[in-house]
Amino acid sequence: MSSIEEYGANFCFPAKDLESDRVKLTPFLPSKHADAFYAIPRPSYDYLPFGPFDTVDEFISDFLEARIHAEQSCMLFAVYDKTKASETGKADGALAGAIGFCNASASNLAAEIAFVLISPKFQRTHVTSNAIGLLLHYALDLPEAGGLALRRVVWQASPLNEPSLKAAERMGFKREGYLRWVYVMPEGKPIGNGRERRAGDPKPHLLGRDAIILSLCWDDWENGARRRVDAIMARTA
Template sequence: MTLREDSLDPPPQAHRGPNPSMPAEEYEPNFCFPVKDLESERVKLTPFIPSKHAEAFFALTSPSYDYLPFGPFATADEFVSILVEGRIHPNPECVLFAVYDKSKTPETGVPDGTIAGAIGYCNSSAVNLVAEIAFVLISPQFQRTHVTSNAIGLLLHYALDLPSEGGLGLRRVVWQASPMNGPSIGAAERMGFKKEGLLRWHYVLKEDKQTGNGRERRKGDPKPNLLGRDTAVLGLCWDDWEDSEKDRVDAVMSRRS
């Protein structure tokens, strides 16, 4: 079960930016805000570096791409070329993090534990002090655990905490999902997001996507064989964050059952 969706997938593109096989120490995120490791007691987010993380990510049980406008991907190279290098890295509004489950440290002997998926931001603006949580690709074997809530919580803290607290001081964080994707909307609401509206006929879906809005296209539609999708928009803003939602998120992140 994949929890989060984002903007429609553009046509596949050739590699742009650094070669995905570039050594990890030479690979730099291309994001409009500073990028750093984000860490809680049980989860760590670190910038996604293809040469370091792609094979380990792709070796996980694949998340569902049913409600996502991109994927699925046949190989790790395809995941990198189409999504990471073709879409995320060239766009300074986007960044991707690898998600590590630190609770697996005793099993692995590795301080960071084991990779559990990926998550990131998109549609980010330093001018308007806004970001959108996106690319939530948590492997099914780590779902219904602390991993997703802690990963989302870390991104919320980094976005909405003030610079004096180690955050970016943004005014707004967005979550978008298909109205049919109840788990995605439920996850957002548990983390303090509030429903703000519905964008009707927001996307024309790709041919292999069958999770449209369930409504017929009109006669003469230029793309009669492609379904349309609505988008539910949820938001979490700085005033709600400081009033009550930061405490709510911290409680969810610390929950043990």
């Protein structure tokens, strides 16, 4: 039995490795990846409605177990930069972060790319674009090409998170809408939507956050988005 079978990935679609020439995604296993992920320079959680986590045990219990493993709609992958294989002495290369799906629905043939937690050390390289591209291929390709043949892939971002919005649009996502007050941010978050809560709000000390919704659908994929994504993945810089 493989380690992913032992862990029992609770995802509504098959959990498997995804790989390009330069990046590999593998289902995130707490026993295998949590300590290593926590040891690398951590990404910012400022715009996210969860985290940061003070300890690796908190990361496992509050994020991996409570948010990912508990939901059939969620899946997290460890992201490896294969171009670092010679430096690390490992075929998979260096652990660069994590990425995954949320709000996945087998009945509606849809999923959202989420949990984009790429270490600052690997940002502005080929890693993020290849990781996103692998998820898009898995979601939108037909089964004979190894995909799920989903109809819709979603991306959400804070309106203030320009790097996230630019990354999505660069990969072919199209803006669809603006959701106001969609998240109550955890205590200590420095970035919300910049607007005050009304008197009598039950959580007056917690910021609110808006979201911009983008999507890339099967017809976009077949009409040029796949070629665009492949070209971006093939770039070396």
